[in-house]
Amino acid sequence: MSRIRETFASLKRAGRGGFIPFITAGDPDLATTERLLIELAAVGADIIEVGIPFSDPVADGGTIQRASERALRNGVTLRDVLTCVARAKQHIDVPIVLFSYFNPLLSFGGERLANDAKEAGVDAILVTDLIPEEAHAWTETLIQFELDPIFLVAPTTSDKRLKQIARQARGFIYAVSRTGVTGARDEMTNDAEALVKRVRSVSDLPVAVGFGISTAEQVRQVWNFADAAVIGSAIVREIEKFAGFPDLVNRVGQFARSLLESPETAKSHSSRD
Amino acid sequence: MEKSQLTRSEPDEYGHWGKFGGRYVPETLVAPLEELTKEFLRARHDNDFWQELNQLLRDYAGRPTPLFYARRLTAHAGGAQIYLKREDLLHTGAHKINNALGQVLLARRMGKRRVIAETGAGQHGVATATVCALFGLRCIIYMGAEDERRQALNVFRMRLLGAEVITVHAGTRTLKDAINEAMRDWVTNVHDTYYLLGSALGPHPYPLMVREFQSVIGREAREQILSVSGKLPRALIACVGGGSNAIGLFHPFIADEEVRLIGVEAGGRGDSLGEHAARFHMDAKSGGGRIGALQGTMSHVLQDANGQIATTHSISAGLDYSAIGPEHAFLHDNRRAEYIRSSDSEALEGLELCARLEGIIPALETAHAFMPAIRIARELSRDDAIIVNLSGRGDKDVQLVADLKTR
Secondary structure (H helix, E strand, O other): OOHHHHHHHHHHHHOOOEEEEEEEOOOOOHHHHHHHHHHHHHOOOOOEEEEOOOOOOOOOOHHHHHHHHHHHHOOOOHHHHHHHHHHHHOOOOOOEEEEEOHHHHHHHOHHHHHHHHHHHOOOEEEEOOOOHHHOHHHHHHHHHOOOEEEEEEOOOOOHHHHHHHHHHOOOOEEEEOOOOOOOOOOOOOOHHHHHHHHHHHHOOOOEEEEOOOOOHHHHHHHHOOOOEEEEOHHHHHHHHHHOOOOOHHHHHHHHHHHHHOOHHHHOOOOOOO | OOHHHHHHOOOOOOOEEOOEEEEEOOHHHHHHHHHHHHHHHHHHOOHHHHHHHHHHHHHHHOOOOOEEEOHHHHHHHOOOEEEEEEHHHOHHHEOHHHHHHHHHHHHHHOOOOEEEEEEOOOHHHHHHHHHHHHHOOEEEEEEEHHHHHHOHHHHHHHHHOOOEEEEEOOOOOOHHHHHHHHHHHHHHOOOOEEEOOOOOOOOOOHHHHHHHHHOHHHHHHHHHHHHHHOOOOOEEEEEOOOOHHHHHHHHHHOOOOOOEEEEEEEEEOOOOOOOOEOOOOOOOOOOOOOEEEEOEEEEEEOEOOOOOEOOOOOOOHHHOOOEOOHHHHHHHHOOOEEEEEEEHHHHHHHHHHHHHHHOOOEOHHHHOOHHHHHHHHHOOOOOOEEEEEEOEEOHHHHHHHHHHHHO
């Protein structure tokens, strides 16, 4: 069983929803990213998504676009990100998912990347713009190196495609909560819950929900119907706000903790068990 | 590679020409792309659709366009007869209207009331704003801030036509960034929005669909040249940004193996990566020839060693783009088409030459094709003919050229 499946199994045993923060590697710099990974693990991240900066992030809203730009201005490369993850992994045990667009990975080379990512302690890779129809060789390579290929499903995904995606996916399925780009939103729609139900009818894989989740209340809402909540832009926004502050890492850690702090948090969610 | 795929240059059902093309998009866009593909394939075999489109192309856009024998240019070159396919005479001033009319009919069939598009030089934006006005659809155009600066006239034209023009400040502020923004809009508003992509780029079915709507150029040109000279031309020459005017001219000639297909990329102001937009420029520092996935399609993409998309430079906004349409990548790698480049200064020289010798001011994009055309004509005999796609008129560039000349 992969580290990610083990994580979800233990969440299930504990009757807890999972917390998956996202940060862009190299924002504001790689040394801070390394410390942020350690801090996020300390405040209760169950899995961490590490974004690979890309020049043309078509699926991202303004917050993550700017994070990518900051990282690229610092000259951050995929190789640097792997080194950073490997260093953080000496201190933490939380599974790491690389979150990337396809081109930087393609340029690095599939096998080389899978090998080096595995060595760095990466557990899974999600490629935003790689759909199952284009992903066969890629998925095989990842599985060969014991990395989980994570796929996105969206409210617009047909049931037929859900099945097809579930066949290629490992680890967990990432359900996009709404049509649109990444970015914090004030309200959750019912789309996410309906989508998670449809995923459950075709797959036993755990389901994480992301895109637009920014408050503790929304995290709890998601836990009512899914296995984990992904929080990206809301955290990246904090990093942007406090970039240059000496206590940036603490502040981001506090914010992440605040997403989990609530009387509701400890309560087991009954929808699955 | 099967021989039949090369002679017909048809993609597979997922939009692949060999290893190029396909769909490299966020999952949310797969459903609307499948819906669009289905509608396009239905329309493709629907006589009513073509009847309506052909009538609009004739009565509204002004087709067929003439194939004009450029007597003085021919004399200047001193070789093959040079013919110009006069897409510049179309309504709105460029070939872009061919595709915009085809796609707006699809948008209408699909019941979409909101149309979005990207634009580089502004010609596709103007064409889209025009067809939206014609059909009473809401129109939003994304345009890079840098392109707005150099194509101010077209920004004003789009607004006059009732379109909302949204300035894109991200990245390099050119066509690539406008496409990113349009894709973000589409992914957000997929239920009521039609994305009217302007070049033979992007995820399947766009490269196939745009080629289909632009192939009218080559079909007419083939018939016209056969009727005036009784034989096929030796070469076709067209500028290539994303590549829609070129593929439109080339495609009906693909099976005619004796006809050279020559695409002209923007050589910009230098050979280093970032100084040009020549995706097939393959010496070490130019960065061309690398395959990558950008904005929905696999093709040749200018990028750095880490897979970050490179900035490009061209005097013409319409050619200033880091990737090329996937069918061009396929034709290049299979050596059916050749790709050469023309620098900024050669483009200016071509523009002035065409203006003075033929009384036609071509668009700066189009102007890239002239100096190469003269060189190619010179190598051929007087009995031969070549066709240059005069893809757009230069009114939009007059201010820019005037500024350059007074500097």
